[in-house]
Amino acid sequence: MSEYPEAYTEEWRLARKPHKCCECGGTIFYKEKYNYCSGVWDSQGRSYKTCKDCYDLRQEISEDFSYDERPCFHDLWEYISESDYKPFLQRFIDNMDRRGKLVKPWMRERLRKCKNK
Numbered sequence: 448m449s450e451y452p453e454a455y456t457e458e459w460r461l462a463r464k465p466h467k468c469c470e471c472g473g474t475i476f477y478k479e480k481y482n483y484c485s486g487v488w489d490s491q492g493r494s495y496k497t498c499k500d501c502y503d504l505r506q507e508i509s510e511d512f513s514y515d516e517r518p519c520f521h522d523l524w525e526y527i528s529e530s531d532y533k534p535f536l537q538r539f540i541d542n543m544d545r546r547g548k549l550v551k552p553w554m555r556e557r558l559r560k561c562k563n564k
């Protein structure tokens with residue numbers, strides 16, 4: 448569940464060096480555009496970098512939900528996993544593969560067992 452931040456900015460940045468995506472844990476490559484969010488939640492400043500693939504996925508998933516039902520940062524996998532919808536699971540795992548993040552065997556198992564195509 449997302450909480451409303453006390454302050455919030457969001458922008459697209461061009462990576463001047465590789466970064467790590469806060470969702471898939473994979474690499475945001477040099478010279479790739481990525482989404483940068485910073486804000487204050489519970490009086491704590493935080494910032495999040497999201498790769499384009501995870502950003503798109505998050506947008507798509509969030510479309511049908513009201514703000515406080517949308518996935519928080521870092522929660523995309525959990526959210527997708529709960530949705531039990533194969534195309535989303537597949538895309539998330541493909542993102543990880545493409546970005547050099549090790550996909551855990553139980554994640555592939557999760558995908559394999561998903562019946563909701």
Ligand SMILES: [Zn+2]
Pocket residue numbers: 468469470471472473497498499500501502542
């Ligand atoms: Zn990502």
